[in-house]
Amino acid sequence: MIELVRPTVDLSDSWWEMVDDFADTTIHGSSYRSGDRELLRDRDAFEEWVDWLGRMERSDEALPQGRVPSSNRWVVRDGRVVGTIAVRHALTPSLVAEGGHIGYAVSPAVRRQGIARAALGLALRLAASRGIDPVLVTCDATNTASARTITSSGGVLEDEREGVLRHWVRTGAPAQPIGPGPIETREARLVPVTSEEAAAMRAGETREGWAEGYPREDDLDAVGMMPSGPDAWTPRHIVRRSDGLAVGSIGCFGPPDEGVVEIGYGLVEQARGGGLMTDVLSGMVRSLEAAGLTVVAHTEPANVASHRVLARLGFERADEPADAGAGAEWLWTRRSDVRCVGDA
Ligand SMILES: CC(C)(COP(=O)(O)OP(=O)(O)OC[C@H]1O[C@@H](n2cnc3c(N)ncnc32)[C@H](O)[C@@H]1OP(=O)(O)O)[C@@H](O)C(=O)NCCC(=O)NCCS
Incomplete structure (x- = not known):
């Protein structure tokens, strides 16, 4: 079973196994950079970082310039971290052009097993529960795997901008019937x-x-x-x-x-x-x-x-x-x- 789990130190062993599996390539939707490795190998620093990933979800948290609140999740299968996914709560001009609402990656060792598709489906529900509808999901034009993941989750291609395919996906966020109030x-x-x-x-x-x-x-x-x-x-x-x-x-x-x-x-x-x-x-x-x-x-x-x-x-x-x-x-x-x- 695939679950989206809030980052937690309890899963640190399988998190690091997944990081090793990526071998210094970018882990989309993780907020992790391979240059952070040395620092985060320290248990306290890792704990603090995991805590920070959770706090980024809160709208009252002061974020670095250009960052918007995001729900950061680890993709977990049978108790092991096999990927990462982040739902950004708002779009900036650069996210509109390139990054989109959702970033995600699946560990190379377990690709082509339907994990990304399941994780994106769950992330769309998460976006819906936060009232985000539709979401923008982008990928490089050369990234067939990601493009298929997005279109098979209901993504409709809007356009390609500088090598980036931009898709919109409806989430079906619930709404209050219209009335005279805001x-x-x-x-x-x-x-x-x-x-x-x-x-x-x-x-x-x-x-x-x-x-x-x-x-x-x-x-x-x-x-x-x-x-x-x-x-x-x-x-x-x-x-x-x-x-x-x-x-x-x-x-x-x-x-x-x-x-x-x-x-x-x-x-x-x-x-x-x-x-x-x-x-x-x-x-x-x-x-x-x-x-x-x-x-x-x-x-x-x-x-x-x-x-x-x-x-x-x-x-x-x-x-x-x-x-x-x-x-x-x-x-x-x-x-x-x-x-x-x-x-x-
Ligand atoms: C994109 C990525 C997340 C897909 O993960 P995955 O778990 O292998 O994907 P799934 O098994 O759920 O497959 C989803 C769809 O992509 C297709 N697919 C997966 N890998 C593929 C490949 N290498 N070539 C062609 N199609 C592929 C599957 O057939 C499936 O299509 P369908 O829904 O039409 O049947 C993974 O390749 C990855 O992490 N890549 C690096 C990071 C990245 O590109 N992230 C996205 C940034 S926009």
């Missing part, structure tokens, strides 16, 4: 715009806590459509957790119509390109679907960034533009049959 996502809070704020926005005022450039034209159009007060469907500020700034808005074009609801969203320039909208849209869509709704969106045909976000969340574009005239927009619908890893 929606919490990994990287943001989606806070309903109040009537008073809507009036201030329309009057061209800015507020402390609103990022430069917010609200944009589209945000103003959205609040312009607000009825008297906020409800589940009206616009929400996208308040980024990392700095508490409102950097965009997301909301629905009115209440559902026969079980279908249309969403609109946008970010100020400086908040783009770091995976934030994937996280925000995923949280919003899950809340709408948890309320039994089908979610659709319209995009400009040239809006490639938006198409990518929608496609990776399982939206499909209608074959023909919704209205074939000039300036016609594309209609996207979230497939309700998208298989989520962890579904029965």
Whole structure:
């Protein structure tokens, strides 16, 4: 049986056997570097390091520059460490481009026995339990074994960037049905715009806590459509957790119509390109679907960034533009049959 186990000194003997088996090659998802060997051979230092691997999971732990919290696990089969896997809780621009959410490796001695596939399946459940959906999993274009591991776990290839294949995998993270209160996502809070704020926005005022450039034209159009007060469907500020700034808005074009609801969203320039909208849209869509709704969106045909976000969340574009005239927009619908890893 394959298990993911929090690093523990109790498994140190088989950990070192696995390290020897890698013979100084990189052990992805381990946070171990072969240069650390001398130091970590000391029992106390090893214990301290194992403790640190556990603390990296906590959001209140001060991490080195550029590191995000991660759940570090050892892949254990029949009581022995046979691999490592780490689930990073957030994406930085460099993780978006290259590293992804999950790093993993299996000991060369036990490869091709289905261990990576089982471990990745368990790591996807772990990601789901932390509300991360979808996850980005990458590998070198030459790494056939890893690419197959990812695609057979439900990974959908988005693109190749500088020799790196980037796949997205749905985890099926649970969500609260949408209501009039804030929606919490990994990287943001989606806070309903109040009537008073809507009036201030329309009057061209800015507020402390609103990022430069917010609200944009589209945000103003959205609040312009607000009825008297906020409800589940009206616009929400996208308040980024990392700095508490409102950097965009997301909301629905009115209440559902026969079980279908249309969403609109946008970010100020400086908040783009770091995976934030994937996280925000995923949280919003899950809340709408948890309320039994089908979610659709319209995009400009040239809006490639938006198409990518929608496609990776399982939206499909209608074959023909919704209205074939000039300036016609594309209609996207979230497939309700998208298989989520962890579904029965
Ligand atoms: C990638 C790695 C984790 C795969 O581990 P593994 O336990 O051997 O993989 P599995 O046995 O679970 O196999 C998973 C899939 O890969 C395929 N596969 C495994 N090794 C393969 C190989 N050498 N060539 C082609 N396909 C291979 C399997 O057939 C299986 O495919 P399927 O699900 O379509 O049947 C392992 O090779 C490794 O640790 N490599 C070095 C570190 C690394 O590359 N990590 C990933 C970084 S992105």
